[in-house]
Amino acid sequence: xxxxxxxxxxxxxxxxxxxxxxxxxxxxxxxxxxxxxxxxxxxxxxxxxxxxxxxxxxxxxxxxxxxx
Numbered sequence: 001x002x003x004x005x006x007x008x009x010x011x012x013x014x015x016x017x018x019x020x021x022x023x024x025x026x027x028x029x030x031x032x033x034x035x036x037x038x039x040x041x042x043x044x045x046x047x048x049x050x051x052x053x054x055x056x057x058x059x060x061x062x063x064x065x066x067x068x
Contacts, residue, residue: 012051018059027057035060 005013019025026032032055039062043050051063 013064015062015064016059022058024057026055026060 026035035055039050048064053063054061
C-alpha cells in the first residue's frame, strides 16, 4: 500500500481511476451522470474542488485542487 499523500494548501493533484479488466462500464450517459452525482456528494463531504475532469468509457481523470 502506498504512503498517504501529504496535502499542501493550494496544491493541485491529478487523480485517475480505471475500471478493472478495462471494461466499458462508464459508456452509457446515465452512468456518467450517476458518477457526477456521487462526485458532487463527495465534494460536500470532503471539501475539495475539481478544476477539470474527463469521464472516459473505462476510466476517469480529475484535476483536484486541495482546500486544506
